[in-house]
Amino acid sequence: MPLIQVLNASPxxxxxxxxxxxxxxxxYARVMHxxxxTIRVVIQxxxxxxxGVGGVTLADSGQDESIPPRRMRPSGQ
Incomplete structure (x- = not known):
């Protein structure tokens, strides 16, 4: 029984x-047939x-791994 474990620093x-x-x-089911x-997923x-990355916590680094929402393009573009 496969286990996929996700560690996430941004709740x-x-x-x-x-x-x-x-x-x-x-x-996973599609690729592994x-x-x-039968597949378990755990999010921590x-x-x-x-x-920390490079000796600095993410909270202190100012890093933001979020992707901003996509803007709708005007029609015709």
Missing amino acids: RDDETKRRLIAELTET MKPD ELPRENW
């Missing part, structure tokens, strides 16, 4: 986590103060 809302779990499961109900959320 997300429940709906986003549900979507991530569903999509990881679907992708497995039944989705760590406060940004507990995650």
Whole structure:
């Protein structure tokens, strides 16, 4: 029984986590030719103060790994 473990330094809302779990499961099942109900996904959320890069916490680094929402293009472009 496969286990997919996600460590995330930016806590997300429940709906986003549900979507991530569903999509990881679907992708793994398709690629590995497995039944989705055999795949386990665990999300561990760590406060940004507990995650460091280059000797600095993410909270102190100012790094933001979020992608801004896409803007709609005017029609005809």
